[in-house]
Amino acid sequence: DQQVKQNSPSLSVQEGRISILNCDYTNSMFDYFLWYKKYPAEGPTFLISISSIKDKNEDGRFTVFLNKSAKHLSLHIVPSQPGDSAVYFCAASEASTEEKLTFGTGTRLTIIP
Amino acid sequence: DAGITQSPRHKVTETGTPVTLRCHQTENHRYMYWYRQDPGHGLRLIHYSYGVKDTDKGEVSDGYSVSRSKTEDFLLTLESATSSQTSVYFCAISDAGLAETQYFGPGTRLLVL
Secondary structure (H helix, E strand, O other): OOOEEOOOOEEEEEOOOOEEEEEEEOOOOEEEEEEEEEOOOOOOEEEEEEEOOOOEEEEOOEEEEEEOOOOEEEEEEOOOOHHHOEEEEEEEEEHHHOOOOEEOOOEEEEEEO | OOOEEEEOOEEEEOOOOOEEEEEEEOOOOOEEEEEEEEOOOEEEEEEEEEEOOEEEEOOOOOOEEEEEEEOOEEEEEEOOOOHHHOEEEEEEEEOOOOHHHOEEOOOEEEEEO
């Protein structure tokens, strides 16, 4: 039972354009959401997060949007750069078990120069 | 980068043999985690530790055991490896159990023949 879903296994975007990665969740107890980025042969690295009390969080070129009613979050990268090519995982945690993360299946983003 | 190392980085073993993976940290973080990454499943939590000798099960703990006798080391043991345990294993650490502060190691690629 996949509680966090990333329905697009892959995405290709032209350099300089906006990349939008999507994530859906089913567990209404999730209240903290994160995006991790992973390059080949490396561990995931934290990118950006959002609490359920917010609907938007921005950090430079990266913005995460949360729609609690739809149980949907998205990561926007603008402008996209070749170094953004990686696998992106969304993850979620509950307040009661904040030390445990539930990850999505990942989306491979390829930025085309 | 957080000081996390995993050993071995690659291992090939046969079905039925015991295997131990080691995670070593130099950050003195309280929490340590073991995940596995598989296509179509993303990252799934196997076991985690919230202190020396304190461990708990994650989402996919069957067939795995862990031990933490020192703050810096967290061992993952496959008592009798099976082909379904072929995967990439990641260790992560966290200093406060807060999701965004999980730092991942470089991973161990395990092939069970």
